[in-house]
Amino acid sequence: MSGSGAQRGIAILGSTGSIGRSTLDVLRRQQDHFRLIALAAGCNRGELASQVAEWRPSYAGLAGVSNDVRWPSGPEVLVEAATHPDVDIVVNAVVGAAGLDATLAALHAGKRVALANKETLVMAGDLVAQAACAGGGEIVPIDSEHSAVLQCVTGRDDGLARLILTASGGPFREWPADRVRSATIEEALQHPTWRMGSKITVDCATLANKALELIEAHHLFGLPYDSLEVVVHPQSIVHAFVEFHDGSVLAQLGFPSMELPILYALTHPQRLPDTGVRRFDPVAAGPLTFEPVRADVFPALVSGIAAGRAGGTAPAVFNAANEVAVAAFLQGAIPFGRISETIDRALDSHAPAPASSVEAVRAADRWAREEARQSVRQ
Numbered sequence: 001m002s003g004s005g006a007q008r009g010i011a012i013l014g015s016t017g018s019i020g021r022s023t024l025d026v027l028r029r030q031q032d033h034f035r036l037i038a039l040a041a042g043c044n045r046g047e048l049a050s051q052v053a054e055w056r057p058s059y060a061g062l063a064g065v066s067n068d069v070r071w072p073s074g075p076e077v078l079v080e081a082a083t084h085p086d087v088d089i090v091v092n093a094v095v096g097a098a099g100l101d102a103t104l105a106a107l108h109a110g111k112r113v114a115l116a117n118k119e120t121l122v123m124a125g126d127l128v129a130q131a132a133c134a135g136g137g138e139i140v141p142i143d144s145e146h147s148a149v150l151q152c153v154t155g156r157d158d159g160l161a162r163l164i165l166t167a168s169g170g171p172f173r174e175w176p177a178d179r180v181r182s183a184t185i186e187e188a189l190q191h192p193t194w195r196m197g198s199k200i201t202v203d204c205a206t207l208a209n210k211a212l213e214l215i216e217a218h219h220l221f222g223l224p225y226d227s228l229e230v231v232v233h234p235q236s237i238v239h240a241f242v243e244f245h246d247g248s249v250l251a252q253l254g255f256p257s258m259e260l261p262i263l264y265a266l267t268h269p270q271r272l273p274d275t276g277v278r279r280f281d282p283v284a285a286g287p288l289t290f291e292p293v294r295a296d297v298f299p300a301l302v303s304g305i306a307a308g309r310a311g312g313t314a315p316a317v318f319n320a321a322n323e324v325a326v327a328a329f330l331q332g333a334i335p336f337g338r339i340s341e342t343i344d345r346a347l348d349s350h351a352p353a354p355a356s357s358v359e360a361v362r363a364a365d366r367w368a369r370e371e372a373r374q375s376v377r378q
């Protein structure tokens, strides 16, 4: 990218969140290469106002319902920001199923989608691939594990045999199963290595996040589930291992920070120098350890992988039931152990159908949310 001259236009969806704010930190250091065109947030008017004051984008809006006349509001704001004619790259950092339409619209409009919103690929991976094909857009992952895989395979895409995604193990890695089931909100929000929004932090505590990431990896890299694995790596220094057919294994390493994967998603397959990223030091990184996942203690991981294998609308049901259950847990309505039970009840009563249209995916998503809401009320 260096020396290419033209600045690329950026839209950030979910600009007020953890990934959204990290993206702005990256852009502050890379203003010769990128121009911020559009900002879209959920409900946080105060944060959006200060971002608009600093960046003066051509477009800003709130996807939540708002009577604030300074900006357009409503769910269509995400699609408007994502398809703005001056935007080349859409950073989708919205949390949850709300990000789907904007991803599809951006791909149909031929944009690059730098995707943090993993729920999009989980719900509708095949439809996302079709949208990219039809519109000429492309997905580049922001998730650190998928960015690691992409960085390892770029330029050597042949012979990919197996991916091993790392998981920190979350705050309950060493807890006995009984204690995990009654963990409090404060305990679930204490992630040992990453600072993130509350939904993904709880997903890391249940390990549902790793199931979402395996489904995401299946769609991004085209490997069957038998070739996708998870290993617990408490230091979060190695982000993924990539094994090739001849048995050779590559890994990508770095101190935990989302700024490097965000910048790489903007520049792939090239790289830009970035003085803001903490340089790697193998001694400071300390001993790197790996251990198996305790699947019996983290049933949401097992259910999510089963949903991925079942395919069709099952991953959308897994995702929607998880979103409802995590929100209920964060409101204090259900204990931690009920998150996985809520997911399982929805999956057990669901007959997967082909995820052949956005309508089919949306219908499964609505059905699963209602099922999960009833479950959490009981």
Ligand SMILES: NC(=O)c1ccc[n+]([C@@H]2O[C@H](COP(=O)([O-])OP(=O)(O)OC[C@H]3O[C@@H](n4cnc5c(N)ncnc54)[C@H](OP(=O)(O)O)[C@@H]3O)[C@@H](O)[C@H]2O)c1
Residues within 6 Å of the ligand: 013, 014, 015, 016, 017, 018, 019, 020, 041, 042, 043, 044, 045, 063, 064, 078, 093, 094, 095, 096, 098, 116, 117, 118, 119, 142, 143, 144, 194, 195, 196, 197, 198, 199, 200, 258
């Ligand atoms: N944080 C990380 O390190 C990390 C790493 C890998 C992947 N991810 C993924 O990136 C996504 C964002 O994570 P995060 O940690 O940045 O979450 P977060 O801090 O909770 O931020 C979520 C963003 O989405 C917006 N939002 C929420 N509901 C919305 C809706 N219905 N419509 C439109 N916008 C809405 C929020 O807006 P308001 O705050 O204005 O309401 C906020 O800007 C998730 O899919 C997560 O799994 C995150």
